[in-house]
Amino acid sequence: MPTKPPRICSCGKITPANVLCLCERRRKAETDKRRPSAHDRGYDSHWKQARRAFLDKHPSCAMCGKPAVVVDHKTPHRGDKAKFWDKTNWQSLCAHHHNSTKQSQERKQ
Template identity: 40%
Template structure:
């Protein structure tokens, strides 16, 4: 079975295809801050819970799975004032939310 060769990270380490460099991931996680520091606090948890209760199905066409995550349509980075605005949210199952986040943030494609 063919496989993709490892890629060279910016730091020079060889990393298996589709994985994050362990050295750089630690630096990225520190720079990113905690969920609470990024605005996902008690207020967010309450808005999210109410939104999922009123929008229980994933918004991805044809999915039909239970919504577990509330995705910001316009990112919190771009519009921090809309962080708790339910009209700026859409319901996603975890798989579709992860895929959307990966696409928006330019992460590696999942293997499979």
């Protein structure tokens, strides 16, 4: 079975694929300290109800058609409550596409 080759971290160290370098872990930890909780970002019981209703109406991933488990904001809301609750900005995604494809698209924006 083929394996991914090692990669070079931004600090210059060679690290195994899919493993965070120590500097990357520190950076992530610092970012996580500053980030508000999910509840503070609007993902509360009202969101859970709306998410469940949306997934019931749109059960397939918008990218591949597999069963969806995530309601994603097509355009990041960045704390804007109007964008957050705009259902035309929502799409159903499978975990794979939400956690990989969509995240890499958002990093480019």
